[in-house]
Structures are given as C-alpha cells and as structure tokens.
Amino acid sequence: MYGLINNSLKDMIREKFGEEKWQEVLNTSGVPEDSFLTMRSYDDALTYSLAGAAADVLGAPVDACLEMFGEYWVLETATKSYGVLLDAAGNDMFEFLGNMNALHDRITSTFLNYVPPEFYVEKNDNGHQIHYVSKRKGLTPFVVGLLKGLAIRFEHTLNILEQSEVEVEQGTHTIFQVELTPK
Amino acid sequence: MNGRADLPSSELQRLFSVVIYFDESMRIIYASDTVQRHLPEVKDSPVLGEIFQVLRPGKLETFSDALASLESLCLMTANNGRFAIRGQLVSTVYHGQKAMCLCGAPWLFWMSSNCPDIRLNLSDFAAQDVQLDQLFFMTTEKRMVEDLENLNTELTDAKAGLEAAHDAQHRFFAQMSHEMRTPLNGLVSALSLLEAKSLEVRQRQLVELAQSSSSNLMEVINYVLDLSKLELAGEEEKTVFDLPELIRSTVDIVDAKAREKSLDLTLEMDPDIPLHCKGNAPRLRQTLLNLMMNAIKFTDKGSVTIRTAKMDGEAPGCILRFSVIDTGIGIASDIEQMIFEPFWTMQSEGGHPDAGTGLGLDIVRRNVEHVGGEVGLISEPGAGTTFWFDWPAVAESVVTVARSVTGPSAVIDADTNLSGKVLLVDDNQTNLLLGTMIIESMGVEVGAAENGAEAVAAALREDYDLVLMDIHMPDFDGIEATRRIRKVKDEKDLPIVALTALAYEKEKEKCMENGMNGYLTKPIVKQALAEELSRWLSSNAQDPVPGAAEGHDEYRGETPAAVELLDQAVLEELKLQIGPDNLKTVLTKVLAEAAQRWQDLIIAERNDDHESIQRHVHSLSSIFRSVGLMHAGDALASIEVQLRAGAKLDVGWIEGLEKAKTNSLEALDQQLAAQ
Secondary structure (H helix, E strand, C coil), X not given: CEHHHXXXXXXXXXXXXXXXXXXXXXXXXXXXXXXXXXXXXXXHHHXXXXXXXXXXXXXXXXXXXXXXXXXXXXXXXXXXXXXXXXXXXXXXXXXXXXXXXXXXXXXXXXXXXXXXXEEEEEEECCEEEEEEEECCCCCHHHHHHHHHHHHHHCCEEEEEEEEEXXXXXXXXXXXXXXXXXXX | CXXXXXXHHHHHHHHCCEEEEEECCCEEEEECHHHHHHCHHHHHCCEHHHHEEEEECCCCCCHHHHHCCCCCCEEEEECCCCCEEEEEEEEEEECCEEEEEEEEEECHHHHHHHCCCCCCCHHHCCCCCCHHHHHHHHHHHHHHHHHHHHHHHHHHHHHHHHHHHHHHHHHHHHHHHHHHHHXXXXXXXXXXXXXXXXXXXXXXXXXXXXXXXXXXXXXXXXXXXXXXXXXXXXXXXXXXXXXXXXXXXXXXXXXXXXXXXXXXXXXEECCCCCCEEEECHHHHHHHHHHHHHHHHHCCCCCEEEEEXXXXXXXXXXXXXXXXXXXXXXXXXXXXXXXXXXXXXXXXXXXXXXXXXXXCHHHHHHHHHHHCCCEEEEEEECCCEEEEEXXXXXXXXXXXXXXXXXXXXXXXXXXXXXXXXXXXXXXXXHHHHHHHHHHHHHCCCEEEEECCHHHHHHHHHHCCCCEEEEECCCCCCCHHHHHHHHHCCCCCCCCCEEEEECCCCHHHHHHHHHCCCCEEEECCCCHHHHHHHHHHHCEEXXXXXXXXXXXXXXXXXXXXXXXXXXXXXXXXXXXXXXXXXXXXXXXXXXXXXXXXXXXXXXXXXXXXXXXXXXXXXXXXXXXXXXXXXXXXXXXXXXXXHHHHHCXXXXXXXXXXXXXXXXXXXXXXXXXXXXXX
C-alpha cells in the first residue's frame, strides 16, 4: 500500500492516543521506518503489522482498530487532503458510492500499480446492498469504518442490517445490507 | 438557439463535458448540458464574445480567427466570473452550415482558484479528461513535500538531540576526569613520598610499578579530559599571547629532561614570526610539548632541535611551521601511519620499553586538526625523525609588556635624585616594599596604600605630588579609586600614573579616559620609573642619594639571553637599585608572600572562586616577575590573560604551575642563602 495509508494510520494514533503510543505501536510492529512517503509504495504486510500492533498496544480487537481507521480516513485524511475530489464525487452518499469506482480509476492513473477496490450499490426491498470487492483480504472492517465516516460526512443515518461474505477465489467480496436515510 | 446536435455532438458529449457550436457570425448555436447548467444564458444564442472572455488563443473575434486557431489550446472565462472552459476548436458542419465546435471541459484550476464555492462534479469531466487526475496528483505532490519537510524537521531535531546528548556525555567525561584527578594527584604525591623512604628492593619495585601505573592513568585521564574538551569546543577560545615566550617557556620545560640524557636541546626561532598571536595558546603549548617530550624520549644521544618558521599567509594571518627534529631511533615507514592513532605505542611493536600510553601524538593530531593545521613526519630508522606541524596563526599588536630584562644598567641613571612625595598603591606587599625601596632610592618620600579605599583616603588626606596606582585590586580597583580622587582633585593638583602588569592598549586607554596621566608596567623598572617620576617631580640632580648600589658594578651590562628560572640580571639590577640588604629583605618577603598567596590560590581554586583565583594569580605573577622568577611569573601571567579573557583553563593548570612555582621558590631560597 502507498505511504499515504501508513501515514494516515500514524496520524490517527498520534492524534487520538499520543506520540508515546505511536512509538509503542511502531516498536511492537517491528516496522523499521518511522516515516512514510505518501507516494511511495510499501509492502501490504507493513500496514497489516502496524494495524495488528495498534490492536495489541491499544488493547482493542484488530477489527475495531481498522473500523476506527476507516472512519478517520474519510473524515480526516481524505477530507483534508482531497476535499475537492471528495466534493466532486457526490452530493450524497449514494452518488458518492456510485462515483467511487470512477474516482479510483483516476487514482490508478496517478498511483501506478494501485489495486483499488470496487463498490456497487443495489437497491432492494430491504434498502440498499453495498458490494465491496477487493483483491485484498482482511480489510472489511476498514470498509465498515469508511461507510460510517461517509454517513457522517453526508449527514446520513447508516444502519448496517447484515454483512455477508461471498466466496471468491482471491480477496474479498462483502455485501452490506444497509438502511441509509438522510438525517 | 434551436435544433439539436447531430450524432457527432452527442458522441462528443460523452468524450467532452463542454461542447459549444458557433456559426460564422460567432453566435452560439448549441451548448452541452454542463455549459447550460453553469451558464443558462447560452440558451439565448448569444455571440461568443458577449458572454466569454477569450484568453487563448490570443484573438478569437471572427470565424477566420477561429479557423486560424484550430491547433491552439482554447481558454475562456465567463464574463460573470462563474465558469471557465478549457478545450480545443474543431471546424465542422452544423445542420448543413459551416460551424465551429469547441470541445473541452470546465477549466478546473481556474474555477478552483476563482470561484471555489462552485462545486464541480465528476460528471462535469469526461473519463478521459486528466484535469481531476492532475488535481489529485498535485494534492499528493503537496503532501509529499510536506512529508519531506516533516522528515527534515524530525531529522534536524534528532540531530540537535544527538548533539546535546553527545555534549552532555563529554561534559560528564570531563567532569569525571576532573573528579578523578584530585584523588589520583593524592596517590601520586603519596607514592612520591613513599619513594623517598628507605624501602626494601621488592617494596621499591612495587612502588615504582604503582608510580608508573598512576602516571599512565593520569595521562589517560588527561587524554579523556582533553578529548572531551575538544569535542565540546564550540567557538575556539582565543587569547592574545607572546609567541616567542610561549615557545621558549615550553622548551624550558623539557630542558632538564634533555640535560638528564645529555642531549643538545636547541631552539631555532625565525625572527619573522609574530611577537604576539591571538589563538589557543594552551593547545599550541601542549602540541609542542608532546612532540618535544616524544623526541627526547626516543633519542638516546645527539640532539633535539625545535625550529619555528613563518610560512606564507595574508596578514595578519600566517602559517607557523614548527619542526621538532631528533637524532633518535627513527620510525619505520610501515608504521608511520599508525603512530597518530590513540593507544598505539612503540612498545606494542616490541620497540621502546618506555613508550608511554600512546596518546601524546593523538593529542597532537587532534589539536592541529582542530585549528585547521596539518601535521606530518619524516623519518629514517636509526637516524632520527622530524615531526612538523603547520599552525594557522593571527598576529596581534599588543603594547609590549615591560620585561625585567632592562638592558645594560649603565643606561639607568642610578644617581637620579628627585624630591617630592609619592603615594604608592599596590595590594601586593612585595611590590609595595620593592617599589618603596626603589622610589626612596631616588630621594623621594613614599606613602603606601594596599587597596583602593586606602588610596582614596590617603590621596585626599595628605598632600602628595604623585600617585602610582595599581589597577587590579580587590574591592574597588585603581580605576575606580582614580574616579573618586578626581571628584576632589584634578590632574593639576595630583597626577596619577597607572601601574599594571597587563599592558594592553585597551587598558591603557581606559586608564587615560578615567583621569590618569601616565602608564607604567610592572615589574617596576627603575629607568622607566625614573623617567616617569621626572615628569611630575622636581629634580635634585646635583644632590645624589648615597649609593645604594655601591660595589656592585661588576654586574652592569649583563643581559640574559633567554628566560630562565631565576633571572640573575634582574636580581643584580635590583641589588643595584636598592642595595644588598634591602634585596635580602625583599627576597625574604617574596618567599613568605608567595607561599601565602599560593595557599590562597589553592583554596580559591578548590572553591571555584574565579574572582579570587584571578586576583591571586595576578599577585603571584607580579611577585615572581618583580624578582626575576620569569618562568613562573610568565606562566602565571599567561593564565591571568586567559582568565581575563574568560577562557576556560585546562584542567590541571594549577598542578602544572605548582612545579614551576616550587622550583622557582627553591631557586630563590638558594639565592637568598647565597646573598
């Protein structure tokens, strides 16, 4: 993953828990770097190590840490750094999710070798189904955080009614059955 | 505006969010949804120029202009400032008539800068449009720059932290080394005393072993201390010093060692070297000393020559080349590179049994590198070695301190006979006694004061013709005393002449600015004193004072060639000036006062009382120099100069002086016994 993600994780831990905790996370993770360059591609294992170490140090499940990170990503990192792009991507959460793939397409043209996830939204009788498809495993809790962050951004009430996994050869396909209403 | 776009325009809209057709009269005949949403007035088919300002191409007023600009980038801003277009023109046909089509997208950067409140959607840009990608890239680039700036800050902070830790470590080493020296000094002294006792052979061997080990340990501690100081050194501590004097006094230190080994010790000094330099005198002395000690250690017969030369360099800077040339065992070429490494010794090569700790040359190298100089050697095994180093120096102009070497005494008018009453002010009793005797020998009445307060009281109470005022005194100094006297008595009523051991232009100026009328340097030289007194007192030349110097003419005309432990010429000069009996009295006084002052100095040093240290060093220097103990006097004067300049002294400076002091007083004691 790109340094952008690692930096964001670092920023979140420093902001929410302080510098000492970050140093503790770093030491626990065994990651030698203390600083990451936004546009440099780092091994995914490094990010997973940091997330795992954060769970150890903060005494919380990894899923909870990833969810917190997802929310932070939308509300802090993406908003502060890429506000114009987020604004262009939609006026409400559905429009935004509908444009998410197009947005990722553009990012792929800048971040070479970037392997973005894909999102699809389907309407059904119970509300909406949001499909999350990724070549990676283990980041579904992060997506939960993203969705919660987007709901806060667009001032929607999000209720995840059901979360199911579709069996795939590689990576992840998660379906979120959600109830999403403007506040 | 009427009609719809043909197939091309709908297809074009998939590729370009902005599509505008205009006819040969430049009237807009079609606009895509994005344009209509941002600029609804296009629906009224205005002429292009009515609603847009064209920035690029340079001219787009007519259809011909448009035809000529097909290859140009087209940049247009809406006259209402709420929309901008970035695109390119295509010549086409619209509903059977010639037309021009502008294909493009909202001009993202212009709109972000000029109307950031207008929200552009992803749908405002066709997938192939790179403007959003560029924005993303630029934002990311900005973050990269921030990353690098943050990294730079972190590295800078980390570097500062490391340097602080490094300094703290060296301070700790310096402090520890200092603390270790005191008990070690005690150990060395105790061993020396033990050595003097009658010991059995085995006991003596053990004492010698302990002595040798403690001596090596002391050297190592000094090395650590020195290294720590070098590492800590920020701005180089620089003082003005007498260069030839520094060289001579350093040679004097090793003179006894050379004699012990029957070596010829020669100093060849280039007359062009500057008399005074500004720089780190203790380091230069240490460097020279280490090389000389080494040369003597590794030379069993023949000579050791110290040669100094002035090399090129722009005034006032120059390079001083020092060479220490010996006829010793020499150094094999394969070990030449190693000998400057710390702890490397000839003993480790199976060479010399008394090779020391192997730190001396490392210190030399560090010192020389510290001042930006160079060091090297030329050697031939069995024939000898020449160590050389180049030392950058800055010549300094200083008022020459009056030395005790006064030249042929024939030029001194021993028969000077003046009349008047002089107040002699000095906190140093030896100087007071000596000065009183010299002045009285000229027929002048003398009153004495030992400090500034006494001086002011005496000067105002009694009717003196002249005050000879010491400058450096405790409580308030000679300058302050002069200020107070001047409030009551002006220069016509009472001239005041400064007496000081430190003769720098600035101090002289300060004396004059504060109401003094003349300036004399100590030790008191009769000729100069007589000349100064003659300016202010009336002369009775026809009435000579009974000869205090009777029967001592045999010493006239002798001028010592170099600074010695006890400069006999000064003593003889004094004998001429004050007579043998008075000289005995003075020398007795010197021995007593010097011993007392030395004790006071030790106590002040233990208490880290800088003011008292400076005062006692000044007094001792003055006492020693007044009776010709130039070696110790000059060493003390050098310390005093450093103290006044606020320089940190080498740890162990007092121990370094102690030997010079002890030897000097012993020499004086012997002299007194011989009188």
